[in-house]
Amino acid sequence: MEILSGKWKFHILGTLMEGGKIRFMDLLREVDGIAAKMLSKELQDMEMNHLISRTVLNTKPITVEYEVTEYGRTLEPIIDEIAKWGEAYRNAMFKKQHDQTSEI
Amino acid sequence: MEILSGKWKFHILGTLMEGGKIRFMDLLREVDGIAAKMLSKELQDMEMNHLISRTVLNTKPITVEYEVTEYGRTLEPIIDEIAKWGEAYRNAMFKKQHDQTSEI
DNA sequence: ATCATTAGTTTCCAATAGGAAAGTAGTTTC
């Protein structure tokens, strides 16, 4: 699943799946810790893969709404399965202080 | 799922799940395109996360067998769900020539 | 002695990922 690669796509997609249509700035606030550049890049990425749709609204300051597409919804079983796993095995935390992505 | 991050973990885990116990050199041959360094690193990573086990056998030239642990097996629903998705939506390839993560 | 096979490790390097901060541009409010 290279289409879900990167640090943020799962979180963004999860947020959009439970929240429906969400504007850029609201995503920036809801996805904790993400920078504008990353959010923009990840959204473009997922839009290119047709997982989400982008709609520009002609409001006072323009706003842009993002939404999971029908195609993106087909990923829900996977996202759900992962969420389920997370809940079930979160307690079995086998990570240690010198975590695997770094050196000894 | 940072524990399944990287280019190879899914492939290695999938191979081990269907193949049972597999030796290093056999994995190197079965996981197409992987370099020894990467295989070694990813196996260590997954061993640290208790997804697989490593067993040294005292054969003529020593051999090392890798196997999915009981804990690693708990990821099977996720792997299966992803495989299912891949089969169902492989045809809907929305990736274009100037693709963001790979080449053509 | 040299080669092959086992399971790695080491080195060197290029490409990608990711973050902080500032900038752009249009509109509206004070």
Added chain:
DNA sequence: GAAACTACTTTCCTATTGGAAACTAATGAT
């Protein structure tokens, strides 16, 4: 006219990822 809000983009920089190739070390075969 300055500040604020929208949605980004740009720049600069560091860290991580990943690959190719060579190397180590033990053992066995030719």
